[in-house]
Amino acid sequence: MFNLFKKQIHEPLSNQLSDLHIYPPEFAKMLANGLDCDSLPNASGAFGSLNNPIPVNGAIGEIKYLGKLRGRSGYALFFHRIGSVSSLKFKHSIDEYETVCMDGSQWANLHLDMYHPRRSNLVPDGYTLTPFDRQLNVDLPVAYGVNEYVSDFPYGLPDAITKLYGAHHGTTFALHAEEFLNRYNFRRL
8 A cells, every 4th residue: 555655766667678679589588588676686795786786678778777876966877888797696797887976976886787677676875766757658768878888988978978869869968968077077086
């Protein structure tokens, strides 16, 4: 009964599963047959670390999850994918993202495991997820980050964002990103 008042974090499972159709059939099947979980069994360490990666549904799930993540300051994240790394705990590679809040605070490297049918409702320590917007009825597939490496992170993000998301959405997000990059200091300590 009390779950009636609990805010929904991600778009409905049917929407998350429909995201899998953008992938080649064999890969989509692998994701659909992954664990439907918020955290991985046998994981250890802090949530979001290499040995306790965040379960998501493919590369689009990584973008949607990171796009909804907020730091202690309440700001969204800038992010880019550093690459894939191996963990002795899991059979698939784990994607590593470098992140920073859009106000220049709270730098972190977060690890995500894309081989699942849905996105986790859990967050790493010091973060929150924005609730699902019922008016939009979808989690946005664009964010202030990309799933590729950006050599001059975060300053190189506007060009990478425009390239990944296209002129319409990419330009809007890139211009907004540039405003924050010009307003705050981005130096990882």
